[in-house]
Amino acid sequence: MATSSKTHVEQLVIGAGFAGLATAIRLQEDGERDFLVIEKGAEVGGTWRDNTYPGAACDVPSQLYSYSFAPNPDWSMSFSPQPEIQAYIRRVAEDAGVLDRFRFHTAVEAAVWDEAAQHWRVDLSTGETVTASILVSGAGGLSAPRLPDIDGIGDFRGEIFHSAQWNHDADLTGKRVAVIGTGASSIQIVPEVQRIAAHLDVYQRTAPYVLPRNDRTYTRLERLAFRHLPFVQRAYRTAIYWGRECYVPGFTLQPRLAWPAKRMALANIAKGISDPDLREKVTPTYEIGCKRILISNTYYPALDADNVDLVTDPISRITGDAVVTADGVEHPVDVLVVATGFFTTELPIAERIVGREGRSLAETWRDSGMAGYKGTTVHGFPNLFQVVGPNTGLGHSSMVFMIEAQVEYLRDAVRTMRRHEYATVEPRRDAQQRWNDDLQRRMRRTVWHTGGCSSWYLDEHGRNTTLWPRTTFAFRSLLSAFDVAAYEVTAPVREREGAPA
Template sequence: MTTTTVKHLVVGAGFAGLGMAVKLDEDNESDFLVVEKGSDVGGTWRANDYPGAACDVPSQLYSYSFTPNPDWSMSFSPQPEIQAYIRRVADESGVLDRFRFEVALEKAVWDDDAQQWQVRLSDGSEVTATNLISGAGGLSEPRLPDIDGIEGFQGEVFHSARWNHDIDLTGKRVAVIGTGASAIQIVPELQKVVGHLDVYQRTAPYVIPRNDRRYTGFEKLAFRHLPLVQKAYRTAIYWGRELYVPGFTLEPKLAWPAKQMALTNLARGIKDPELRAKVTPDYEIGCKRILISNTYYPALASDNVEVVTDGISKITGDAVVTSDGVERPIDVLVVATGFFTTEQPIAEAITGRTGATLAETWRDTGMVAYKGTTVHGFPNLFQIVGPNTGLGHSSMVFVIESQIAYIRDAIRTMEREGYASVEPRPDVQDAWNDDLQRRLKKTVWNTGGCASWYLDDEGRNTTLWPRTTFTFRRLLARFDVASYDVTASSPTPSKKKVSA
């Protein structure tokens, strides 16, 4: 069994893990290792390669600020282009020699005597690290539905994030369970090729038009040779997106124009009044994620598609049976039921200073962290896209870069001041999260009358950030060491706890 000692162990090679690696290298913090359970960089964009996969945030915002992409073909990027962009950044950054693919973190335990993380990986090797940086993400582990009989289905079944490209769906009878962000991209693509498609809807989403367009040759030329032009596009889109925030967090009536846009989109796409009633939402817009598509509603209205709103009672060897007793035979079952967003799977594998795992620590409180990045009881653990860092309006890459900057400053502070470990004080963490939950109580996500993946089983919103992204960036602009308990480095085995 081999043991590797590194200063920084980064988990995940999506936007978060790769961005962290690039910036660590830029800071001459070259002693790091990135482990990735998949076969390549890309994270969410490597895994979600289903038909029609594309981003619902404008392309100019969906890239690193330090590596703009002049080659986007569309104003909203398709998945292959995003994955190609991430791969290009990785290739050109010179950091891939410190990446290990198809290796997952199995167990990480904080050693308080050594002031280090002891980590076991899925290939049997071990790593000792000063800092553990998780970029595992909230959309990394597919959530399968708990439906009676699904294990006995004799046809092909796969999750949207584990698409089986070897299956030819031409002429097949297919069922899609779910009507979220992935499903509304998948359904129009399947409708074109399958014999019959059943779409199982629990809650109708709001779907606004996808105002997408192809960039002109002149624009792409300007992006490549006049960087300020691309920066101007990015800046304008960014501030336009920030205007959405009050409608989510202060007064849902401010989102009235978006609601009318969605209802007009629905009316144009579906003429049949019975079907239109089926797919009309009955809650405030924004309560669930607002989706974008020009093709979803026309696909639902097609002759070979049926929208099913009755609950699924069971799945047999070759059919889906709904609560009204109707049995609909199928050949292929596509599960588009989302991810474990309020229960990070990696939390089961991380054990902190007290001997409790992160999952056990969060069992009664839900996911909590300080600034979405550090957790009391888990020294030198840094999370990117941690609790309450998700967005309902803008690009997660902006949040990711804000957290990377905070972690970089934490590392610089530790080195400059000679700290072996840093851990947020419990009172500071509690105050941060009390303020978050107070703000979240009045948001449309909590009051809009829907059930969504934003809320955990206790109804707590542990996923979303209830303020502007520029406020988030300001609050994470520097590492506030006074909010932390720190342990001074010592040449001897003894440790000295000091107050910053």
């Protein structure tokens, strides 16, 4: 029987990006075949399927931004463009032979824990209900675009779209374009739009640090070596990995240790911008690393172009054909590009997952912010595993590394449940509290709290619930084995009731 026609599966995975795909592949390797992956989009890829804006590329080197178990010898450049990443994800999925258990165009409407039956009851957008012994959320933190709350934005008569929902039918050639935001997506979009727009306004609230993008095309010899001498590619990956880890002390111990990176960022401004007033506007006033560090060789020259204005006055309202700033100036615009990020501390999927006490994840987190045990499990939500959960994000390295660490923890949890015939596992409240107390204690000395900025890393309570405040190898070590002693476990219903097994 095909999985798609089943009403119960052992593992139900939400999302088919890097997290969901890794989960499926690794479960299959362990002999777990009774799983289902549901995905709201048309195919695998997640963020890399959806973000197709001009210039979209990764800011983590290609060799590290890929699965350790599926190296890609065919990267064309040291930093991969979006089409290559999406093609890589698609190929890995096809080669692994797991796509027969993927359901596309299917979203979760509600996932509710059934205490009596000891399983998750999941209502799907297709009208079906599926039950699952284990629920895995790989929905990701960069999957729900955040639109700005600006007076009058609904009245704008021109083209308007979020960077993650790019309208490729909209021709920006010769138009007056406005880009709101100066984050990771914006600095890739701006140089592309500057080349074709009649005029471009870039609205900046806080100047980012932008390092040079040391990108290059791989030579034919390198690509041949990657394909036929795998140890060469592993050596590249290892060198990049440890280079990235060198950022950690400057983020988590002493910001002065990040001075070399700060010097490179300031030199990038001097090189790319000739106008002294513009240089001052784009020079950050906080410590490097407090907000996400960006990389680009073309952003500053684009801002310096004659057809571009960097606007730093706050936006007061939007009319049918203009953006009005707090100084009363109207800036005419034909196309409005909103590059204002995502819901990262208020994950939409959290509204739909309801635990043992009848409360959703969102309700559980509303008073004190996102929190879990090892970024993967949550007290009150039996048999729920989150891949890219609370405090698993990074400001310096590859999220794929973190995803693989969490998937290994999940795999060992499934093995442990099989071996000991546990029906449920749920982190103890005291274990989760100790984990998060230690996290927040470490956070207090990091640049994200002491660096003098506000960022999407922090929630409304001022807590950093998104980032990991230690090295990635420490995270991997802490999740290398499922620590069942930190969990409350139960036997199957039939055993608890004394029924024959």
